[in-house]
Amino acid sequence: MKLVIAVVEDKDSHRLVDALSDQNFKTTKLSTTGGFLKEGNTTLMIGCEDENVDDALEIIKKNSSQREQMVAPISPMGGSADSYIPQPINIEVGGATVFVVPVESFFQF
Amino acid sequence: MKLVIAVVEDKDSHRLVDALSDQNFKTTKLSTTGGFLKEGNTTLMIGCEDENVDDALEIIKKNSSQREQMVAPISPMGGSADSYIPQPINIEVGGATVFVVPVESFFQF
Amino acid sequence: MKLVIAVVEDKDSHRLVDALSDQNFKTTKLSTTGGFLKEGNTTLMIGCEDENVDDALEIIKKNSSQREQMVAPISPMGGSADSYIPQPINIEVGGATVFVVPVESFFQF
Ligand code: NI
Ligand code: NI
Ligand code: NI
Numbered sequence: 001m002k003l004v005i006a007v008v009e010d011k012d013s014h015r016l017v018d019a020l021s022d023q024n025f026k027t028t029k030l031s032t033t034g035g036f037l038k039e040g041n042t043t044l045m046i047g048c049e050d051e052n053v054d055d056a057l058e059i060i061k062k063n064s065s066q067r068e069q070m071v072a073p074i075s076p077m078g079g080s081a082d083s084y085i086p087q088p089i090n091i092e093v094g095g096a097t098v099f100v101v102p103v104e105s106f107f108q109f
Numbered sequence: 110m111k112l113v114i115a116v117v118e119d120k121d122s123h124r125l126v127d128a129l130s131d132q133n134f135k136t137t138k139l140s141t142t143g144g145f146l147k148e149g150n151t152t153l154m155i156g157c158e159d160e161n162v163d164d165a166l167e168i169i170k171k172n173s174s175q176r177e178q179m180v181a182p183i184s185p186m187g188g189s190a191d192s193y194i195p196q197p198i199n200i201e202v203g204g205a206t207v208f209v210v211p212v213e214s215f216f217q218f
Numbered sequence: 219m220k221l222v223i224a225v226v227e228d229k230d231s232h233r234l235v236d237a238l239s240d241q242n243f244k245t246t247k248l249s250t251t252g253g254f255l256k257e258g259n260t261t262l263m264i265g266c267e268d269e270n271v272d273d274a275l276e277i278i279k280k281n282s283s284q285r286e287q288m289v290a291p292i293s294p295m296g297g298s299a300d301s302y303i304p305q306p307i308n309i310e311v312g313g314a315t316v317f318v319v320p321v322e323s324f325f326q327f
Contacts, residue, residue, distance in 0.1 A: 002322065003114075003208050005221075005263070007246045028116050028206055030139070030152055030248070043248055045114070047208060057325065065327040097246055098325040099221050099265060104111065107166065107207040109174040112223075112317050137225050137315055139248070139261055154223070156317060213220065216275065216316040218283040 001103040002053050004046040004060075008096045012064035013042035019059050020046060047106050057098065066095035110212040111162050113155040113169075117205045121173040122151040128168050129155060156215050166207065175204035219321040220271050222264040222278075226314045230282035231260040237277050238264060265324050275316065284313035 008016060013029065020027050030043035048056050068090040117125060122138065129136050139152040157165050177199040226234060231247065238245050248261040266274050286308040 003210060045208070061327045096327040098327065099263070099321050100323045101210055101221060101319055101321055103208050103210055105209045109170045109205040109207065112319060154317070210319055212317050212319055214318045218279045218314040218316065
C-alpha cells in the first residue's frame with residue numbers, strides 16, 4: 001500500500017477530489033495553508049493499493065497540472081479609457097507537488 | 110520507528126491527544142480542515158517505536174471510532190407543538206483514518 | 219529520496235523557509251494549527267535527495283531550535299509603579315519536531 005500526498009491549489013481541489021472519488025479513491029483532505037500564499041493550497045492524502053498508484057497520479061495530473069489561463073487585465077488606473085484596448089494575458093495556474101510514500105498498514109476505525 | 114498519521118473528528122481530538130499523552134505518546138496536532146466538512150477533521154502525527162504501534166492504534170480506536178450517538182431531533186418548524194413527541198434518533202459520529210508509515214529518523218531540536 | 223516533515227513554530231517558519239530556499243530546497247508549507255496552541259505551528263514538507271538530508275536538518279536546527287529569549291515582563295496590575303523594577307525573564311521559544319520518511323517517487327505536475 002502507498003500513501004499519495006498531493007499538494008494542489010485550492011481551486012483545483014474540489015474537482016480533483018471528485019475525480020478521485022469517481023474512481024473509488026478514498027481521499028483525506030488535510031488542510032489549507034494560511035495566508036502566506038496568494039492562492040491557498042490544499043493537501044490531499046490518498047491511501048491506495050500499489051497497483052492503483054499510477055491511476056491516482058494520472059487523475060492528479062489531469063485535474064491539477066500547472067497550465068496557462070487567459071485573463072482579462074484590469075484596466076490601468078488613471079489611464080485614458082478611450083485609447084486603452086485591454087489584451088487578455090496568460091497567467092500560470094494550478095500545479096501539484098506529489099509524494100508517494102510507503103505505508104505499512106492502514107486502518108479505518 | 111513509525112509515524113502514525115491519524116485523521117479524526119475535531120470533537121474526538123482533545124480526548125484522544127490526552128489519552129495518548131497519558132501513555133507517553135508524543136503527538137503533533139497538524140491541522141484542521143477548512144469548511145468543506147461539516148465536522149472539521151484534525152490530523153495527528155504520532156512518532157512511536159515499532160513495539161508501541163499497536164498500543165497507539167488501540168488508543169486511537171478506543172477514543173475516536175465511528176459510533177452511534179442518540180440525539181434529540183429539532184422539533185419541526187410550524188408543526189403542532191401539542192401533538193409532536195420528539196423521538197431520539199441515532200447519528201453516526203467519530204471515525205478515524207490511520208496510516209502507519211516507516212520513519213528513518215526522528216529529531217527534536 | 220526522502221520526505222522531511224518538520225513541525226515548527228509559526229514565528230520561525232518564514233526564516234526557515236527562506237534559509238531552505240537559499241540552499242535550493244523546495245519546501246511545501248502545509249498548514250497552521252488552529253487555536254489550541256498559543257503559538258501556532260507550521261508544518262513544512264521538504265522533498266530532498268538522500269545525500270542532502272543532513273544539510274536540510276542542519277538548516278532546520280539552526281533556524282528553529284528551542285532556545286531561551288529574554289522578554290520584559292508585563293508590569294503587575296495595581297502594583298505600586300514607583301517601587302516596581304521590571305526584570306527581564308527568560309522564556310523558551312521555538313523548537314522543531316522532524317520526521318524523515320522514505321519516498322518512493324516524487325512528481326511535480
Ligand atoms: Ni463536487
Ligand atoms: Ni485535556
Ligand atoms: Ni522572506
